[in-house]
Amino acid sequence: MNAVSRALTDGWVITKRNLIKIKRVPEVLIFVLISPIMFVLLFAFVFGGAINPGDGVSYKEFLIGGIFAQTVVFGATFTGAGLAEDMQKGIIDRFRSLPMSPAAVLVGRTTSDVVYNVLSLIIMALTGLLVGWRIRDGALDALAGFGLLLLFAYAISWVMAWVGLLVPSVEVINNASFIVIMPLTFVSNAFVPIQSFDGVLRTIVEWNPVSALTQAARDLFGNLPPGETVSDAWSLQHPALYTLLWVVGILLVFVPLSVRQYRLASSK
């Protein structure tokens, strides 16, 4: 068996192990699913009247793409926290003393977190439909939108995996990811239209991959004002491609970095 197929075979064993936890501790899942509902409702009703994203599109419609992006990116915190917990409990030592693929624990963790994100996307989409969000382009486009969200979240998972192995403390991971992910998602077009940013901040927002992800999702769901050019930046002219470039870039850097960190990881 070569290294990749072993990483996948062993990774699947770890994925199943992580999924059993969802079954045994459903409270965690409920918590994961309630927060996106809360976000959709809060933003839709609190800011719904105050922000006008452009003619022909309601804020609720505009908002959902941003909420999707923010939630799946935040979901990566789970990856970091899960690995930190495994480190603290010493089970990483058990895994590291086994003749298994050194990538398996990471492959398994990031894969099982895709399942979390799929579930939260379903819940958010249903909540969105309730408050007036609609998929206005074809179903295939919409699926591509969900796929892009999951891909980007998967890449961010590998970043958090590295952090989780580097700083094996669940508390630190939660706070650290908040400090990084909060600005990343708020300094973007996720919640407010890009026109409302000026100067340097506008440039940052335009090249923030979360903006491109959000833009691509809105585009694929048909939630953009028709015919309007929101930005001349290349990143937002080709948001799906720009997002995919980030996904590839992040994975190329953080997969090897995380696997290396796993090999060095020493729990106690």
Next chain:
Amino acid sequence: MAVAGNDGDEGVDELTEMISATGLVKRYKNVEALRGLDLSVPEGKVLALLGPNGAGKTTAVRILATLIKPDEGTAVVAGRDVLNDAEGVRRSIGLSGQYAAVDEHLTGFENLEMVGRLYGLGGVASKARARELLERFDLSDAGDRPSKTYSGGMRRRLDLAGALVAAPPVLILDEPTTGLDPRSRQQMWEVIRELVGAGSTLLLTTQYLEEADKLADDIVVIDHGRQIARGTADELKSQTGGERIEVVLVDDGDRDAAVAVLGQVATGEVQSGDSERALTAAVTGGADSLSQVLAGFAAGGIAVLDIGLRRPTLDDVFLSLTGHATESDTDSDAGSAGGEGA
């Protein structure tokens, strides 16, 4: 690594070394956790690594289990070099740590099945092996409950079972009974004895002389990352004066009579204790000696305030080997927090 007679010209080799380490050094920031440790365990034998917290036991275990790399020195486990062939070592060892590394959300069965699959045993064999081990470790009834619900002793047994899934030729047990209640400790000892009886090579670390005595063929005493003594339990005990009876008399007028009674079982001179009324006698007969002394005292009408049989402890071994007790050296504990898991 002594490879038994594969050249043909070495004649009958001595026992094959299953674990052999030379000059292991491991440094953490400002502390040397290991300062040139040598270890060797022949096939089918049990070596106990005995020492207090912070002595470097866990660091040694982690090096042999390929979890960390030594800064200096070499180690070969089951013919595989820990540095050049970590994967080969991992195929040959079973590790059970002082923190039971079981997934608390999985059942006992699921834990063992997962380990089997990660060894590459395949689904059917992993399941069969998991059931077999649960049976053997007296966990069948609890096998389908999440291991979170297990007692400390059950978790330890499950962890040990995990180390045995692939029936590895070498077992490494890091403080297998630390933190267990006496009954669970006894059970654990029985399990370990069975394993050794079945021919496994075993390296175990412990803080208890009694444990090393019960389980090991050979004991290496380490302190501050270095070997300070090596021998069988009997050899170490004889160095420390073995067991002794300590008596405190009610009346120091009985002193001569008491010395006479003690003299009948003592292996040497009867010593004075802390006060005029305290006496100490080295013995070898254990509880028999004690009851003989009690009978003698009763016959002679000698009243005692306190009497007891003292077995040598790790403290005694340390005291006689190093001149200091098993202090919890704060420097070494803090420094080894990275490797010792104290």
